[in-house]
Ligand SMILES: NC(=O)C1=CN([C@@H]2O[C@H](COP(=O)(O)OP(=O)(O)OC[C@H]3O[C@@H](n4cnc5c(N)ncnc54)[C@H](O)[C@@H]3O)[C@@H](O)[C@H]2O)C=CC1
């Protein structure tokens with residue numbers, strides 16, 4: 523029995539992570555394994571952990587065997603979330619921190635900080651309508667990150683991502699801690715949606731679908747590259763247009779369905795956990811970890827752009843190019859640039875005048 527378990531753990535390690543079954547076991551063998559030096563200790567913080575995204579994200583990160591310490595921070599409510607999630611018998615130790623006085627403790631020693639803090643949309647609002655409130659929240663949290671865990675990777679979920687990532691970059695530049703390899707706008711939900719919608723239309727198994735989504739994270743700045751989708755099902759141009767539009771409007775679809783009770787939380791928590799896991803695998807030296815993310819970029823004339831990114835021990839190892847685009851995608855790319863440019867400039871201006 524013990525031999526079988528050790529073999530399963532070794533197989534998981536070769537894949538980069540112990541299996542979920544191994545992770546959730548409380549066997550003495552597993553405890554010895556986790557206390558050995560073979561699995562790096564990784565502290566992960568969720569800022570905004572008592573919120574609609576924060577709570578299910580805390581749960582999913584608690585299930586991730588790559589996490590050894592899970593730090594849950596919010597302005598209020600985190601002791602309860604931490605007590606609840608902390609009873610789950612997986613590897614990480616959970617701590618809850620509430621209020622600015624505890625932000626230092628929440629952040630010190632972090633390898634990865636995930637930020638889903640801030641207000642969500644209501645029907646009729648754009649993501650940019652959240653700027654006035656969320657820009658300040660992101661600015662103050664990033665100021666604390668620069669102080670207490672300047673080397674952590676940062677996964678920015680708070681909207682408008684097209685502006686909050688440039689704000690974070692400016693805050694880190696001012697604090698002289700900026701490393702473009704360590705700052706990520708989380709656009710994974712766009713990829714998750716593109717895969718789901720495509721699989722439904724093309725009638726292919728969703729688990730097999732791969733499709734890059736580039737640009738940014740709002741409306742037409744979200745550009746799925748269905749010309750590069752695998753497996754290819756040769757859909758009609760009209761179908762590709764409709765799938766593109768549905769991916770671009772995916773967030774609004776959820777906002778309207780929730781009718782005033784917020785925006786995507788559960789699918790976002792899933793997407794955030796997926797991206798955080800990829801970042802941790804990269805940090806741990808797992809080869810060939812590639813995900814789409816909104817990062818500092820020179821693949822277009824825009825200083826921030828979402829595309830496929832290879833993740834490694836220092837964060838971004840390589841920003842991958844766009845690859846060949848269809849005429850429809852080329853048009854979409856040109857159409858998104860002015861909006862994305864102005865969202866980036868708005869973020870930079872905010873950070874430098876306040
Ligand atoms: N990147 C993406 O794909 C997505 C981004 N979002 C964005 O994520 C953000 C959060 O959404 P929800 O969780 O639904 O909102 P929510 O309102 O349910 O939760 C937000 C949490 O942030 C906390 N918070 C506010 N100020 C804070 C501060 N200074 N420090 C720490 N925590 C603070 C609140 O107390 C609350 O618990 C929104 O801006 C939303 O637009 C949502 C879905 C997808």
Ligand SMILES: O=C([O-])CC(=O)C(=O)O
Pocket residue numbers: 642643649681711772773774776777785786
């Ligand atoms: O639409 C929103 O406001 C939340 C979001 O970013 C998404 O669901 O993609």
